[in-house]
Amino acid sequence: MSARVAFQGERGAYSHLAAQALLGPTVEVLPCVDFDEVFASVASGAAERGVVPVENSLAGTIHRVYDLLIRHSLHIVAEHALRVAHCLIAAPGVAIEDVRVVLSHPQALAQCEHRLRALGLTSEVAYDTAGAVKLLAESGRRDAAALASPLAAQVYGMHVLREEMQDHEHNYTRFAVLSREPLTEWPPGDLKVSVALSLKNERGALFKALAVFALRNLDLTKIESRPLPGRTWEYLFYVDFVTDDFANKGQRALGHLEEICGMLKVLGVYPRRV
Amino acid sequence: MSARVAFQGERGAYSHLAAQALLGPTVEVLPCVDFDEVFASVASGAAERGVVPVENSLAGTIHRVYDLLIRHSLHIVAEHALRVAHCLIAAPGVAIEDVRVVLSHPQALAQCEHRLRALGLTSEVAYDTAGAVKLLAESGRRDAAALASPLAAQVYGMHVLREEMQDHEHNYTRFAVLSREPLTEWPPGDLKVSVALSLKNERGALFKALAVFALRNLDLTKIESRPLPGRTWEYLFYVDFVTDDFANKGQRALGHLEEICGMLKVLGVYPRRV
Numbered sequence: 276m277s278a279r280v281a282f283q284g285e286r287g288a289y290s291h292l293a294a295q296a297l298l299g300p301t302v303e304v305l306p307c308v309d310f311d312e313v314f315a316s317v318a319s320g321a322a323e324r325g326v327v328p329v330e331n332s333l334a335g336t337i338h339r340v341y342d343l344l345i346r347h348s349l350h351i352v353a354e355h356a357l358r359v360a361h362c363l364i365a366a367p368g369v370a371i372e373d374v375r376v377v378l379s380h381p382q383a384l385a386q387c388e389h390r391l392r393a394l395g396l397t398s399e400v401a402y403d404t405a406g407a408v409k410l411l412a413e414s415g416r417r418d419a420a421a422l423a424s425p426l427a428a429q430v431y432g433m434h435v436l437r438e439e440m441q442d443h444e445h446n447y448t449r450f451a452v453l454s455r456e457p458l459t460e461w462p463p464g465d466l467k468v469s470v471a472l473s474l475k476n477e478r479g480a481l482f483k484a485l486a487v488f489a490l491r492n493l494d495l496t497k498i499e500s501r502p503l504p505g506r507t508w509e510y511l512f513y514v515d516f517v518t519d520d521f522a523n524k525g526q527r528a529l530g531h532l533e534e535i536c537g538m539l540k541v542l543g544v545y546p547r548r549v
Numbered sequence: 550m551s552a553r554v555a556f557q558g559e560r561g562a563y564s565h566l567a568a569q570a571l572l573g574p575t576v577e578v579l580p581c582v583d584f585d586e587v588f589a590s591v592a593s594g595a596a597e598r599g600v601v602p603v604e605n606s607l608a609g610t611i612h613r614v615y616d617l618l619i620r621h622s623l624h625i626v627a628e629h630a631l632r633v634a635h636c637l638i639a640a641p642g643v644a645i646e647d648v649r650v651v652l653s654h655p656q657a658l659a660q661c662e663h664r665l666r667a668l669g670l671t672s673e674v675a676y677d678t679a680g681a682v683k684l685l686a687e688s689g690r691r692d693a694a695a696l697a698s699p700l701a702a703q704v705y706g707m708h709v710l711r712e713e714m715q716d717h718e719h720n721y722t723r724f725a726v727l728s729r730e731p732l733t734e735w736p737p738g739d740l741k742v743s744v745a746l747s748l749k750n751e752r753g754a755l756f757k758a759l760a761v762f763a764l765r766n767l768d769l770t771k772i773e774s775r776p777l778p779g780r781t782w783e784y785l786f787y788v789d790f791v792t793d794d795f796a797n798k799g800q801r802a803l804g805h806l807e808e809i810c811g812m813l814k815v816l817g818v819y820p821r822r823v
Contacts, residue, residue: 482763
């Protein structure tokens with residue numbers, strides 16, 4: 276079996292950084308153009324693992340990834356929180372005084388808006404952060420820099436001019452590791468159970484569903500309603516709960532939930548790290 | 550008082566379309582560069598109303614807008630759900646066969662990926678959808694088109710080549726109308742109450758907070774947890790609930806919530822439309 280890890284984006288993307296943090300700096304990677312390709316690569320065996328962002332503290336939950344988690348039969352087997360710290364990156368020998376233009380993904384540019392303005396730099400949009408560094412390296416431009424991870428600078432032989440360019444210090448992304456097979460043995464300690472569920476449009480249905488956890492003293496670390504477009508008043512919920520006794524308490528909670536929910540899908544059971 | 554409406558983006562943005570749907574097609578508008586400027590314009594009186602997106606069915610909740618709702622003292626006085634339908638827009642006289650390149654915001658490009666690929670078009674990123682149409686109109690380019698709202702075509706004297714370019718039919722954005730003053734008289738029928746609240750890290754705290762609604766038979770239309778970055782295990786929640794008796798039942802529910810929550814902020818009480 277290949278030990279490769281699939282992720283969305285160019286080499287040096289924050290997902291690549293997360294893959295290294297989770298699986299070691301020498302992990303073999305399979306960069307994919309979109310999340311669909313990440314899921315397809317893990318499902319087909321082209322990659323052993325996939326690393327996908329689940330939520331960002333500023334931009335919120337990545338619904339596209341949840342859609343794919345629900346549609347596919349992959350399993351979350353680990354999680355990792357990565358602090359997003361954008362670097363200003365240019366070609367070797369370029370000084371900050373030479374830089375007029377900054378390339379990056381619009382979200383990264385927006386996250387660094389105040390510092391870019393203070394430096395008097397003009398923004399130019401690019402598809403993604405690491406892609407901007409790659410583009411810059413290929414173009415040979417010396418009046419431009421990119422905003423991306425320090426790994427992107429390393430991958431494309433570029434130079435970090437400034438670290439910590441983001442305006443908000445607390446910007447982190449939670450990543451999930453995907454596998455074809457679920458974990459079946461867990462280390463001691465807290466496990467996180469991620470589920471997606473739908474409830475009928477009955478008054479108090481959500482309260483009943485949450486009673487499943489409250490009655491068992493199970494902590495929730497995430498709950499989010501998502502209206503099902505086109506199905507008025509029917510809701511999909513994402514719930515993460517924590518248990519140190521999945522085999523008994525966790526399984527019983529899932530069984531109880533099944534009685535209440537229209538749809539219930541366990542997305543993964545994995546050691547809690549966040 | 551000015552009757553102007555502030556929104557983020559260029560004229561012809563989806564927020565502009567929402568402002569027209571809410572306040573009439575001849576509404577005077579104040580385009581702003583970012584959400585901060587929208588809030589500041591309403592707070593200062595430069596605009597009477599602000600129109601901001603709160604959540605999108607594919608991209609999720611717009612946390613930045615919630616951050617500003619919590620920080621400022623503006624009030625939500627209305628809501629509107631707008632279906633996002635991207636048009637392919639070019640200069641008058643340009644045929645679809647002439648088009649090689651498509652400009653738009655990365656999110657719009659991603660939402661139309663399959664159709665763009667089927668047409669054999671190359672994507673080029675721009676800051677926003679309506680801005681791409683404006684750019685195209687100014688450039689005089691005849692080999693390029695933009696993805697944006699039909700209103701953007703109208704505003705910049707451009708031509709709609711194709712409608713409904715998005716791959717997913719069900720893509721809608723919920724907008725909120727902001728005002729300096731809260732509504733104090735409500736029409737008969739269902740009202741929606743939007744609140745942000747924080748809970749102490751106590752087991753069962755969320756269950757107690759939700760009991761406030763369940764015990765009064767109040768429906769929730771939105772619930773979302775958001776970890777407070779930097780404050781481990783403390784959570785912020787966004788909750789929307791519905792009541793046809795705000796003066797009594799709604800107020801009592803808020804009073805009860807205050808007993809349980811660390812922080813409770815009412816973001817608005819307004820007629821339910823979604």
